[in-house]
Amino acid sequence: MLLYTHLLFSLMIAVITKLDPLMMIIGAALPDIDNPDSIIGQLFKKLSEKIYENYNHRGLTHSIIFALPLMVIPSLGIGVLTHVLLDLMTKSGVQLLYPSKTRYVLFGGTLITGTHDMIASIACIMVMILC
């Protein structure tokens, strides 16, 4: 999924749960640091390239062992999990139980990055308006 979808989804969860929206947004952006082409990857290019070379995209930073230590700041850790949840619903899936190479997919990977982002984002905005 695209960055704006991850941010809006995490913001929606923050509105519903009353968690810290800034930490949720930071957490939601963080996993894609493993992709040098992503916006956060471009901001931290060298680090992003190292992570990508060593752990691949949707590997370590999209796993439980990455999210768990970040739970010391609950909003940050949950923000990461909102990102992982959305990516789990795409065809590519994520290595949720890294270092296991198995890629997990939810709901048959029906979300298509770039195609369903706008629909998911509008749904998130509508939920936030209703809350």
Ligand SMILES: [Zn+2]
């Ligand atoms: Zn991702």
